[in-house]
Amino acid sequence: MIDTHTFLLALGIGNIAFAVLMAGYTFGAKPNPGLRLWMWARLGMGASQLLGWMRPQLGLALPPGVEGVAWILAVSAEVAAYCLFFEFTRWGRLLLPITALSSAIVLAAGSMGASHGQLGTMVACVVALFAATMAWILLRPRRFSTRFAAGLRSASPLQLIIGVNDALFALAVGWSAWSGIQGGALFSQGDSYEFAYLMGYLLMIVNGFGFLLLCKQKDDAEMARLATTDFLTGLPNRHAFLERAEQARLAAQRQRRPLALMMIDIDHFKQLNDRWGHASGDEALMVFARTARAVLREHETIGRLGGEEFAMIMPGADLDGAVQAAQRLRVAVRNATVITSGPSYTMTVSIGVVVLDPNEDLSAALARADHALYAAKRDGRDRVEIGHPELRRA
Structure with missing residues (x-):
């Protein structure tokens, strides 16, 4: 069984590595707001995880709840990146208030003397909600109303793989949160901890490469469209x-x-x-x-x-x-x-x-x-x- 600190170290290094990989991929390319935000989300998540690993090792004294808020902000940014990628126009009206409210609750609970385990359980509930949101974004069919693409289009195989992984991660973190509510600690030594660790590691790998491949698919589709479309009228050339x-x-x-x-x-x-x-x-x-x-x-x-x-x-x-x-x-x-x-x-x-x-x-x-x-x-x-x-x- 791997202890919590080793778990955080592996995830932190992996997420920062993916952020660096995305920075290299986007260097000199056409600006992509979704990919750029996703890169910063991964960097923030990796930094939060490394901070969680270093805090007990170095004896860092952080204000209660700050570490949890960093997790919430990073996962919220990842949800926002998916919203930008799939061109949702009103995502901020719901995501931003939820992020602000949950962050305020965690900070308030920390200032009132909540334990590290209790704060972790609260953060896990928010992370599970955001992971379920990402799964919904990826797995839901999309409706088109144009004359040439009317009706519903199901999610692509790549979206299914990433979306199912997000759904499993949401279940794993939700299970761990429920275990924390029942037992007073987020990471127990039972099955919920093992499942959450496995899904968290898979999330890092699958979402890391998956989002990059989604962006590449979108870029390839745009290049194909430009090659077959008259730029002025939008008609086939x-x-x-x-x-x-x-x-x-x-x-x-x-x-x-x-x-x-x-x-x-x-x-x-x-x-x-x-x-x-x-x-x-x-x-x-x-x-x-x-x-x-x-x-x-x-x-x-x-x-x-x-x-x-x-x-x-x-x-x-x-x-x-x-x-x-x-x-x-x-x-x-x-x-x-x-x-x-x-x-x-x-x-x-x-x-x-x-x-x-x-x-x-x-x-x-x-x-x-x-x-x-x-x-x-x-x-x-x-x-x-x-x-x-x-x-x-x-």
Whole structure:
């Protein structure tokens, strides 16, 4: 059986080592508030644990309750780091008052002569609460309300591993706290002590590497998003759109379902840039993207191919349905408002629509839609034209 002081020494060194590792990982990288706060939380926890180990060895006389408050602040900072990482917006309204109140209670109890074991039991109750909160943050499904990611998404395998570990740690510390309430000491020599020690050590290792891996996953996902997303409109870029369109074409062939394609061009876009500046042109592109998203169905995809040119793929749409969708988009764009440095600008679009023939490749369909688009521009703009089979390239 390992004594309490050895337990604190091992945890203190381990937590400080993880803090140093995080400092090295974040050096020169893009600022990450959650990771930075988590690093300081680990450093504070490690310092608190080393202080607990050194206090009896060096005969340090600390005000009663200070050591326990340091534990509370460190674990509270770790909860805050998870809240920042998962982009909770109102976490401070609950976490900060609980942290302040529990710290004040521990300090007050210490000043009133509470024993070290009694203070430890109080701190353990707060730590168990915070650990359970971290487990809830990690394990709960997240709801998305966007058109492209609606519904509930379960926690990732990595979140499950970390969250279950946090839950077990909360149970272990809660059990130890209950043992302290019953027997007057936080760390008994029984099963609760062994379980708390094991879970505490696992928490240090799993959460240490786990949070780092979560941050790396998030960074990798952001890099993937940037590589496939047009930075101005937030729509898929040319490469990503063509990849999705090819997947939709293959799926339509397998399922023997129709597949429609639109080519869309903002009318007189060069004149808009020349007259009111590129900022107004950028505003027009963003207004178009927002308008197009609003009329899209969930399974449809629109992407920016370059400049003022866009394309949309519509799985399951026949020619009549595709033309109706194109007309809805055209009218919605005309009714949208573009703010320029001069008067408000009425934006219009020209659209070419085709339905892919059986076994037609994507490039041929794009060429037909492009021919139809230029026919719409030639015949007066702000209109929809259908690409006929005879316009296909040989």
